Amino acid sequence: MSDTAELAALVGVAPDVLVRALGDAWTEVRGPVHERWFVSGQPAQVAVGWDGFGLTLARPEPRWSGPVELVWEFVADRRFSSDEVLYERAELAEAAEEVARRRRRTFRWCPVCREVNAREHVHDNTGLCMSCAERHLGVKY
DSSP states (O other): OOHHHHHHHHHTSOHHHHHHHHOSOEEEEOOSTTOEEEEETTTTOEEEEEOSSOEEEEEEOOEEETTTEEEOOEEEEEEEOHHHHHHOHHHHHHHHHHHHHHHHTTOEEOTTTOOEEOGGGBOGGGOOBHHHHHHHHOOOO
């Protein structure tokens, strides 16, 4: 089962209903204990957390804990119920897009490879992505 289908099953709606309300391409990530978190976008732009009672729409704000562990943290934007996914799809789609817009404002283009990166994948103030910093500056991650 895809992560999008898994999220839809948790919410209690059909996958096509979830996609119309919140978008597609959800991937489950490790978040806070007692919640299941899913992110969408590449880089991640929107997050949805499920705690067994309802959903939290949030902006993903991952950070590095040591050199190799990305810890997912989320800035909550709005709570909603399964019924809202069914009956307030347009409102939820608009709210999810606003969260994505705020997250995209933090993205940076690497001046070397010209790829877009979330700030957690940008090497300090040089603006280089971590891959280019490794390749061209000798940085080890």
